[in-house]
Structures are given as structure tokens and as C-alpha cells.
Amino acid sequence: IQRIQSYVDKSIEKMVSLYDYKETIFNDIESRLCSKNDDSEVCCKLKDIALHKWQDEAYEVWKANNYKGIFKVATGCGKTVFALSCLQKVIEEGYNVKVVIIVPNIALLNQWEKELKDTFHVDARKIGRVGDGKNELRPFTIYINCSAQKYLKNHLNYGSAVESIGENDSNPYYFVIADECHNYGSENNLEMLNYFNEINQDKDVKVKFFSIGLSATPERTNPMETRQLEKILGNIIYEYDLIRAIDEKIIATPIINDIDIDFTFEEMKDYRKKKKTFDDSKENLKEVIDRLHKNYEEEYLVHLAYDIIQNKKYKKIIDYVKSKQKEYREVYKQKTVWVNEFNDWYNENADDDMEIAWNARNLTIAHQAKKDIVYGMEVRMKEFSDNMDAFKEHRVIIFAERIADAKTKLYNKLINKYGDKAVAFYNSEDKRSVKEEAINNFKSGIANILVSVKALDEGVDVPKADMAFVFQGEQDERQQIQRLGRII
Numbered sequence: 001i002q003r004i005q006s007y008v009d010k011s012i013e014k015m016v017s018l019y020d021y022k023e024t025i026f027n028d029i030e031s032r033l034c035s036k037n038d039d040s041e042v043c044c045k046l047k048d049i050a051l052h053k054w055q056d057e058a059y060e061v062w063k064a065n066n067y068k069g070i071f072k073v074a075t076g077c078g079k080t081v082f083a084l085s086c087l088q089k090v091i092e093e094g095y096n097v098k099v100v101i102i103v104p105n106i107a108l109l110n111q112w113e114k115e116l117k118d119t120f121h122v123d124a125r126k127i128g129r130v131g132d133g134k135n136e137l138r139p140f141t142i143y144i145n146c147s148a149q150k151y152l153k154n155h156l157n158y159g160s161a162v163e164s165i166g167e168n169d170s171n172p173y174y175f176v177i178a179d180e181c182h183n184y185g186s187e188n189n190l191e192m193l194n195y196f197n198e199i200n201q202d203k204d205v206k207v208k209f210f211s212i213g214l215s216a217t218p219e220r221t222n223p224m225e226t227r228q229l230e231k232i233l234g235n236i237i238y239e240y241d242l243i244r245a246i247d248e249k250i251i252a253t254p255i256i257n258d259i260d261i262d263f264t265f266e267e268m269k270d271y272r273k274k275k276k277t278f279d280d281s282k283e284n285l286k287e288v289i290d291r292l293h294k295n296y297e298e299e300y301l302v303h304l305a306y307d308i309i310q311n312k313k314y315k316k317i318i319d320y321v322k323s324k325q326k327e328y329r330e331v332y333k334q335k336t337v338w339v340n341e342f343n344d345w346y347n348e349n350a351d352d353d354m355e356i357a358w359n360a361r362n363l364t365i366a367h368q369a370k371k372d373i374v375y376g377m378e379v380r381m382k383e384f385s386d387n388m389d390a391f392k393e394h395r396v397i398i399f400a401e402r403i404a405d406a407k408t409k410l411y412n413k414l415i416n417k418y419g420d421k422a423v424a425f426y427n428s429e430d431k432r433s434v435k436e437e438a439i440n441n442f443k444s445g446i447a448n449i450l451v452s453v454k455a456l457d458e459g460v461d462v463p464k465a466d467m468a469f470v471f472q473g474e475q476d477e478r479q480q481i482q483r484l485g486r487i488i
Contacts, residue, residue, distance in 0.1 A: 044120055044165055045088055046081065052250060055082045058238040062086060066206065068234030070181060070213035074242045075485020076251045079214045080112070083177045084120045086212060090175065096166030097175040097210065099140045102148055104183040106132045106432060107439070112142050112179070130155075132432055139163050145184060149192045156195055174199065174209040178233055181213035182478065185225030186307055193232045216485055217478040222300040251488045261379045271373045278366040285359040292352055302367055308360035317357040321346070375401055375472045381409055384471055388417060391449055394467040398451045399483055401472040403427050406453045410471060414449055421446060427453040
């Protein structure tokens with residue numbers, strides 16, 4: 001008996017270390033203990049909120065589509081309230097649910113947690129966070145998508161131990177909200193979302209899980225990825241655009257001023273050189289994919305390259321080739337020599353997967369180098385300086401693409417002009433406490449200028465802002481729409 005007990009103990013210990021159940025179990029026990037000692041009831045209702053006409057229309061379309069679908073709705077029109085109203089109606093219809101909310105970044109995780117507490121009146125102890133150093137499983141669980149890729153499958157397997165929301169004792173369904181869902185078309189994210197399709201496979205049920213995708217721009221750059229996303233979350237079943245939103249006075253009418261800028265002579269020379277490298281890299285990847293008879297759409301080749309380097313299999317190959325490159329660089333100090341030696345090794349050892357991975361990596365590097373020339377144009381700083389006086393009378397968000405530029409060129413210059421309290425700086429690399437202080441200072445009015453590097457491009461509500469200055473930006477239509485949405 002002692003030997004058996006020892007074996008069982010070791011087996012359980014190994015399970016816990018392998019599958020990260022320990023923290024999940026402790027979190028769940030803590031949640032249950034807290035709820036036993038709490039006499040208050042979780043409301044899970046929208047109180048004193050009148051829904052817009054589009055929100056009622058969209059719910060009926062969603063219900064008719066078997067509770068699945070993606071909603072293409074202009075920023076600022078109430079996508080969050082709409083999703084919560086759908087959840088409330090599903091609970092009122094008698095379904096028992098566990099809520100999973102997937103977001104692309106920490107800022108949106110914080111925002112959804114606040115909305116659940118303040119708008120849907122959920123007890124804070126019922127809300128779990130997965131990401132940003134947290135791994136909490138609760139009736140309402142908010143995942144950052146990269147953490148969902150890591151933990152969601154195990155959490156779903158363990159989900160029977162998590163309390164559900166609803167009045168009946170039937171088996172619960174998952175209610176999935178994919179916020180800014182256009183982010184989830186990559187291979188790793190699609191695999192993660194597809195875990196929900198594996199639930200209730202052995203049961204004859206009409207609904208496997210409830211799903212709502214939210215985005216002002218749900219279409220992926222690559223249409224094939226959009227179709228894959230729609231297979232899991234449902235098709236784009238409802239659209240509510242800027243024109244209708246402005247007409248119905250839900251959002252403000254924007255005034256847009258485009259500022260034309262030009263290269264200097266030296267910048268143009270550098271750009272042409274970088275563009276040549278980019279074009280050659282693009283042709284190299286195209287040649288490899290064509291030779292290997294892989295399916296792709298040429299228009300989205302650069303986008304495909306970024307997807308390839310994020311793929312787990314190809315990422316390992318790239319890391320391996322980079323390590324070999326480093327070896328040759330250390331052994332042969334002269335660049336010409338080590339490059340030739342490395343190329344000889346590569347040509348002798350490259351298989352199909354290595355060719356795809358390495359050429360995709362080279363294309364993304366060349367793409368970034370070309371963009372660096374554009375982002376670093378001297379005239380950008382001149383136009384920024386010429387417009388700085390206008391910022392004093394407004395609540396301004398300044399958008400940039402690179403943290404170093406935003407910090408040294410924009411933030412420091414603004415502090416020198418307006419003082420350190422008037423300006424807040426927000427970027428994804430800062431600690432959570434620093435980011436929260438920056439956004440809170442802006443929201444409260446302590447600061448009237450917020451410098452942001454990509455982290456506020458999507459989803460985050462920034463009330464009372466009435467001007468945006470785009471210092472650096474993509475040509476991508478999605479980013480332009482999302483940034484406009486922070487203001488309107």
C-alpha cells in the first residue's frame with residue numbers, strides 16, 4: 001500500500017508540473033471559498049443602459065444564425081455592450097454558460113475586466129485573467145491571445161471544475177467573445193480557437209458553443225485567413241459602418257487633414273537601395289514557394305512571410321540557422337569570409353522547410369528595413385514641430401510606430417514645451433503599473449497629450465480625446481480606421 005501511495009503521489013506531482021494544474025486548482029478553490037462566504041448575488045446584467053437600434057437588430061441576426069457570427073461595427077458604437085447584452089439574453093433564455101473573452105493585448109484585458117465589473121455588475125472574484133503574469137480560471141475568464149494559445153486547451157479539459165453562470169443544472173456551454181477578432185487568423189490562433197469545436201463532439205447538440213467576433217475591420221489581409229476564421233467564429237453576419245453611425249449620431253463627424261511629406265535626396269537613395277533588397281527577397285521567397293508547389297496568393301506574399309516566421313515549426317528552423325550563422329561569424333571574423341562559408345553550409349544543408357523559413361525571415365527583415373527609412377524621414381519631425389502649438393487647446397493622442405522615436409523625438413520634445421505632467425507615454429513594453437498610470441493620467445485630465453506606440457491602435461476606449469496626430473503609420477487601411485476610432 002505504501003508503494004502504491006508513493007507511486008500515486010509521484011504521478012500526481014508530475015501531472016501538476018507538466019500541465020500547470022496547480023495554480024488553476026488553487027485559484028478555483030479560492031474563488032469557491034470566497035463565494036461561500038459572500039451573500040451577495042452576481043447580477044450579470046446591464047442596468048440602465050438603453051440599447052441602440054443596431055444592437056437589437058444584430059442580436060436577432062446572431063440568434064437566427066445559431067448564436068455564431070462576426071460583427072463588423074465601427075469603433076465607438078458599443079461593441080462591448082452589444083456582446084454583454086447577447087450574453088445576458090442567452091442566460092435569460094435558460095442556457096448555462098462559462099464566459100471566455102479573448103483579447104490581443106493587456107490594455108484590452110484591463111478594459112474588459114473593468115466593463116465586466118462596472119457595466120455587467122460581475123463580482124471581481126468571478127473574473128479571471130490569463131496573461132500578464134496571471135493564470136486564473138473563473139466563470140468569466142479573460143485571455144490575452146498568446147496566453148490562450150498556451151493554456152486554453154488544458155483549461156477546457158479542466159473546465160468541469162469551474163463554476164458556470166445560469167439558473168439550471170444542465171451541462172454548461174462556453175460563451176466566447178473574440179475581441180478585435182481580425183488578430184486571430186494566424187495558424188497558432190486558429191488552432192487555439194478550434195479547441196472550442198472539440199467540445200461536445202460526442203453529443204447531439206444544436207449549439208457547440210456561443211461565439212461573437214468583434215472588430216471594426218474583421219477581414220484579414222489574406223482572404224484565406226478570413227475564411228478560416230469564419231469557419232470557427234461564424235461568418236461576418238452584420239455590418240454597421242461609420243456613415244450610418246454618424247447619421248444616427250452615435251459617433252462624431254471627423255475632420256481629416258492629410259499632410260504630404262517627401263524624402264530628402266539622401267533618404268531617397270537609401271530607400272531605393274533598401275527597396276531593391278526587399279524586391280529581391282520577395283522574388284526569392286516567391287521562387288521557393290512556386291518550386292515547392294505551395295498554395296499562396298502573390299498579393300499577400302509579405303503577409304505570408306510574417307505568418308511563416310511566427311509558425312512554431314519554422315521559428316525553430318530559423319533559430320537553428322541563426323545559431324549556425326553566429327558560429328561562422330565568430331570563427332571567421334572577416335565578413336566576406338564568414339558570409340561565404342555560411343552560404344556554403346546553407347546550400348549544402350537546406351531542405352524545403354529551411355528554404356521557406358529562411359527566405360521568409362529575409363523578406364521580413366528587408367520589409368522592416370524599407371519601413372525604417374519611411375518612418376525616419378526628417379520632414380516628419382518638422383511637421384510635428386510645426387503642429388505642436390495646436391495641441392495645447394485639445395486632448396491629443398499622438399500615434400507612432402517605434403518606441404525609440406516616440407520617446408526621444410516626441411515625448412521628450414513635448415515635455416520640454418508643456419511640462420512632464422501634461423504629457424503621458426504609453427507603449428507595450430512598459431510595466432503594467434506604468435501603463436495604467438499613463439492612461440489614467442490622460443483619462444482623468446492630468447495630461448492632455450498621450451503619446452502611444454501601437455498599443456492603443458485597437459480597441460481601447462480613450463474618452464474625451466478630440467484630436468489625433470499620426471506621426472508614423474502603416475499604409476494598412478485597418479490601422480487607419482482603428483486609430484480614427486480612438487477619436488470619434
